[in-house]
Each structure stands twice: as structure tokens, then as C-alpha cells.
Amino acid sequence: MPQTAAERTVLAQLLAVRPESADAYTAALPGARAAVLGRLWRGLVYEPLSWVARREGGVLELADGRRLVGPPCDPYAVPGAGSSAGGAPALTLDGVRLRHPGELARALGFAAFARELDGSAASLALSRAAAPPAGAGRPDGGAWAWEQAVVDGHPYHPCCRHRPGFGVAEELAYAPEHRPLVRLALAPVMRTRARVSGEWPAELRDGRRLLIPVHPWQAAHVLTRTALTDGFDAHPLMALRTLAPAHSPRLHVKTALSARLTSSVRDISTGSIDSAAAVSALVADLAARLGGLLHVTRNLGAASAGRPELAAVVREAPEVYADAAAGEYVVPLAALAPQPPDRVAELARLALPVCLRLLGLGVALEAHGQNLLAVLGPDGRPRRLVYRDLADIRVSPARLARHGLTAPVLPARMLTDDPAALRRKLFGSLVAGALGPLAGSREVLRTALAAATAGLEPGADLTALRTRPLPVKALTLMRLDAGGAGGDRWTELPGPFG
Known part of the structure; x- marks a missing residue:
């Protein structure tokens, strides 16, 4: 099919800065379109869209009388996984075949969303053009190399690789899948004018000034009037704005x-800065009660100049909790997908019980495949888990109180005693966001979860997981409603136990 305007723009910029990759990019376009179209179809099938009047199998009857027809959709399969176009769903709208996600969105009347989908497909093709060949084996490098091996981004989001505001040269220079080394700048801020929690590292101090690391994209586009000094090299991780300093691997x-x-702008709120040390201490203390099966990367220091666009958090690297001398290494679960059924079952038996125990204590982790990592032995088998990034967990003061604990002062958005809110935070991230992509199908996931929960002590949280639909973020709806109130929107998938 003809290239979209976004695809042509990426190609033109690529020819200007890295022409030797142009053929690989063009070859990757059909598979990238298929992957984004599959993610979009999954969203249309399972999310609460007011203009879908009725769903029956692979037929969506729209409120305006049209019929959108596609194949059966396994809610836990990763759409368009791999690099070929063979996974593209055959979609027709009133009998007209649609092959591109942007084409479908325009036909449905969502022009702005269509442009995002065009950008997502083009950027995904750029990412896939840089991917190592299939079967390349274990990445060469430190733990950061595993993160840079994740090419496709979010497994279910139709905007999985859309990065508005990034040109091709910037994607190549900063995006982890392109394996660059990024030079961070430093913003000197007087200690008396800074917000700080925890212990800001001595190496990021200059007398009475704190030196706040600044991403080069932020320096070029946002902090253009801020005086900056030269910083240090770092490897970008899956989150792109989180990096592993080359000189300090821990x-x-x-x-x-x-x-x-x-879906989100990646500033760091003042609330996150103020609570960084307290939330870290709380969750690390609770994790210590779990028999050594779960570790939490502690926030060592957080600082800002009093505004979210100039802030940083320094935390432990997950490698701190692996014994390299014994051959252990740490890998985000997202970098392991997909896995054979027996390995999915192993990971589920490790992750689900400890996360349920932590939920019972009062903390719901956002344990998707980026935040949850496995410590693997030399044989590749999981031994322990590491969790990172505490900015969007949920904490229940009432559950903590039942265990003789008091909730620290935290942002209001973190605090809730609503069981539904706590469960959707954990189950939506762990089951759908981490274990689902590992399994690749509802059947494999069902078997793994059944093995993981056999023999667990009964409780309301476990009963909810076993008997109710699975709550997940309504990713497509959130982008269609981008001009609305904002915040997370939710839907329900068929429960994996059903």
C-alpha cells in the first residue's frame, strides 16, 4: 500500500541521517502496520466505546449502522508480534478492506488519533529496522542491553512506539532500541531553592548546589533558558527517560x-519528589517480609528545582540484587516475551504469590513487564524478582493498619482503600501487562495461573482474580478521549481463569 505522510517523513529524515538503514525501514513497514492495526483491533473489541452499539464475535455493529468485521481476538495475544505482515487482522468496514490503522481510524471519524497511529506504525518500523537479527541470542553488554533488546514497546497499546516531538535523528540518538550512548547534562540548583527527599548523591553536588541530571531532549526542547553544564554518558533503558550511567552500574x-x-507526559511531579524516600522505605520494608523473593530498587535521592520539568530521581539499579559471581543476571519480564508454557508457569508461580501477599499487606504494585524484573540463574531459570519505579503504585492505609503499620505521607493519588482500585492496579499490570505477553494466549496464561494459585490461602483478592473479569487500562479509549478529563480509563477482559 502507499506510504502515509508520517512514513514518508520518517523515510526522508532517515535518508538524511542514516541512509544505509532506509531499505530495512521500508521492509519493516508492512509488519509494523500489522502490529499497530492488531493492537487497535484488540482495543475496539474489548474497550467501552460509546459508538460501538453491539459486539458479537468478530462483528462490531456501530451506532451509525455500519459493520466492522474482523477475526476472533485473543485478549492476551500480542498483536503482530514478529516482523512480518502475516499477523495483520483482516478488517472490513461495510465490506471495504482496511490495511492500515490510520486508515481505519479516519474511516471511523478520528482524524487526530489517525495521525498518532500513522506515527506509531512509522516509528515502530524504524525501531524494527534497527533490531538484531532473529535468534541473535543473549544481548552483548550489561543488564541495560536486555532492555535495549525490547523493540516493539508496549505489547497492547496502538501507540506503542509513537513519540511525538521526536525527529528521526532524536529517536536514533536517544531511544533504547537503537542502542545509543546518551550524554546527560547537569542543571546546577542552589540547595536552598531545591526540593529534595532522601540523600542526594555526593557525586551530584557542587558545594551548595545540587546537580540535577537533564535529558538532552529536555535540554533542547524545554529547558532552553536554563544554564546547564556537561554531565555524563548513560545507556537509555526501556522507559527512555530512565538511564544507566556508564560510570556507575549500580x-x-x-x-x-x-x-x-x-499515553502520558513524563515529567516528575513535585509530589513524587517529596514522597520518593518515604514510599521507598515503606515498600522495601514490606518486601523484606516476603522471604527474599522480591526486592525493591530503593529511591536513594530525588530532587527538583520546584517544577516537574526540571527534576530527577536516583535509585538503585536492579543488578544490585543479582549475584554476578554466581552467574545471575537481571532481565525485565518484557524482554523475555514470549516464553514456553513451562517457563511462563515458573514465572507466574514466583510472581503471583508474592504480589498477592504484598497486596494483602497494603501495597498494589504496577508490576507490568517494564517494572517487574526476574533474577535468572545461569540456566535461565527465575530465582527472585526485582521491582522498580514506585511512582504509580497504590497504598491502602486500612490494610497497612491491620498489620500494625501507618501509611507515610504520600500523594493523594497513591492512597486508596478501595479493593477494586487496588486489584485493578496489580492485576491489570501483572496479569495482563507482564504475564499475558509472556504467555501469548489465554489458554497458556490460564494454565500458568492455575498452577501459580494452587494451594494459596483463600482470600478476597485471590477470589476476585479467579472469578471476575480482568480489569485493564482502556488504552485506545484513553487516546480517543485525549482532550477530555484525562487520567486512567478502564475496561475488562475475559478473566484468564474463565
Whole structure:
């Protein structure tokens, strides 16, 4: 099919900065379109869209009388996984075949969303053009190399690789799948004018000034009037704005990035800065009660100049919790997908019980495949888990109180005693966001979860997981409603136990 305007723009920019990759990019376009179209179809099938009047199998009857027809959709399969176009769903709208996600969105009347989908397909093709050949084996490098091996981004989001505000040269220079080394800048801020929690590292101090790491994209596009000094090299991780300093492998630095990646702008709120030390201490203490099966990367220090666009968090790297001398290494679950059924079952038996125990204590992790990592032995089998990034967990004061604990002062958005809100945070991320892509199908996931929960102590949370639909973020709806109130929107998938 003809290239979209977004695809042509990427090609033109690629020819200008890296012409040797142009053929690979063009070859990757059909598979990238298929992957994004599959994610979009999944959203249309399962999300609460007011203009879909009725769903029956692969037929969506729209409120305006039209019929959108597609194939059966396994809610836990990763649409368009791989690089070929063979996974493209055959979609027809009133008998007209649609092959591109933007084409479908325009036909449905969503022009702005169509442009995002065009950008997602083009950027995904750019990412796939840089991917190592299939079967290349274990990435060469540190733990960061595993993160840079994740090419496709979010497994279910139709905007999985859309990065508005990034040109091709910037994607190549900053995006982890292109395996660059990024030079961070430093913003000197007087200690008396900074917001700080925890212990800001000595190496990021200059007398009475704090040196806040700044992403180069942020320096070029947002902090153009801020005096900056030269910083240090770092490897970008899956989150793009979080990096592993090349000179300090036991630390990670989370920077502010005022660009929307998938659904959210990645600034760091003042609430996150103020609560960084307290939430870290709370969750690390609770994790210590879980028999050594789950570790939490502690926030060591957080600082800002009093505004979310100039802020950073320094935390432990997950590698701190692996014994390299014994051959252990740490891998985000997203970098392991897909896995054979027996390995999915192993990971589920490790992850689900400890996350349920932590939920019972009062903390619901956002344990998707980026935040949840496995410590693997030399044989590749999982031994322990590591969780990182505490900015969007949920904490229940009432559950903590039942265990003799008091909730620290945290942002209001983190606090809730609503069982439904706590469960959807954990189940939507862990089951759908981490284990689902590992399994690749509802059947494999069902078998793994049944094995993981056999013999667990009964409780309301476990009963809800076993008997109710699975709550997940309504990713397509959130982008269609981008001009509305904002915030998370939710839908329900058929329960994996059903």
C-alpha cells in the first residue's frame, strides 16, 4: 500500500541521517502496520466505546449502522508480534478492506488519533529496522542491553512506539532500541531553592548546589533558558527517560521528559519528589517480609528545582540484587516475551504469590513487564524478582493498619482503600501487562495461573482474580478521549481463569 505522510517523513529524515538503514525501514513497514492495526483491533473489541452499539464475535455493529468485521481476538495475544505482515487482522468496514490503522481510524471519524497511529506504525518500523537479527541470542553488554533488546514497546497499546516531538535523528540518538550512548547534562540548583527527599548523591553536588541530571531532549526542547553544564554518558533503558550511567552500574537515573510517550507526559511531579524516600522505605520494608523473593530498587535521592520539568530521581539499579559471581543476571519480564508454557508457569508461580501477599499487606504494585524484573540463574531459570519505579503504585492505609503499620505521607493519588482500585492496579499490570505477553494466549496464561494459585490461602483478592473479569487500562479509549478529563480509563477482559 502507499506510504502515509508520517512514513514518508520518517523515510526522508532517515535518508538524511542514516541512509544505509532506509531499505530495512521500508521492509519493516508492512509488519509494523500489522502490529499497530492488531493492537487497535484488540482495543475496539474489548474497550467501552460509546459508538460501538453491539459486539458479537468478530462483528462490531456501530451506532451509525455500519459493520466492522474482523477475526476472533485473543485478549492476551500480542498483536503482530514478529516482523512480518502475516499477523495483520483482516478488517472490513461495510465490506471495504482496511490495511492500515490510520486508515481505519479516519474511516471511523478520528482524524487526530489517525495521525498518532500513522506515527506509531512509522516509528515502530524504524525501531524494527534497527533490531538484531532473529535468534541473535543473549544481548552483548550489561543488564541495560536486555532492555535495549525490547523493540516493539508496549505489547497492547496502538501507540506503542509513537513519540511525538521526536525527529528521526532524536529517536536514533536517544531511544533504547537503537542502542545509543546518551550524554546527560547537569542543571546546577542552589540547595536552598531545591526540593529534595532522601540523600542526594555526593557525586551530584557542587558545594551548595545540587546537580540535577537533564535529558538532552529536555535540554533542547524545554529547558532552553536554563544554564546547564556537561554531565555524563548513560545507556537509555526501556522507559527512555530512565538511564544507566556508564560510570556507575549500580545506579539508575530517572529524568524529566516533557514529551508524551504512549499515553502520558513524563515529567516528575513535585509530589513524587517529596514522597520518593518515604514510599521507598515503606515498600522495601514490606518486601523484606516476603522471604527474599522480591526486592525493591530503593529511591536513594530525588530532587527538583520546584517544577516537574526540571527534576530527577536516583535509585538503585536492579543488578544490585543479582549475584554476578554466581552467574545471575537481571532481565525485565518484557524482554523475555514470549516464553514456553513451562517457563511462563515458573514465572507466574514466583510472581503471583508474592504480589498477592504484598497486596494483602497494603501495597498494589504496577508490576507490568517494564517494572517487574526476574533474577535468572545461569540456566535461565527465575530465582527472585526485582521491582522498580514506585511512582504509580497504590497504598491502602486500612490494610497497612491491620498489620500494625501507618501509611507515610504520600500523594493523594497513591492512597486508596478501595479493593477494586487496588486489584485493578496489580492485576491489570501483572496479569495482563507482564504475564499475558509472556504467555501469548489465554489458554497458556490460564494454565500458568492455575498452577501459580494452587494451594494459596483463600482470600478476597485471590477470589476476585479467579472469578471476575480482568480489569485493564482502556488504552485506545484513553487516546480517543485525549482532550477530555484525562487520567486512567478502564475496561475488562475475559478473566484468564474463565
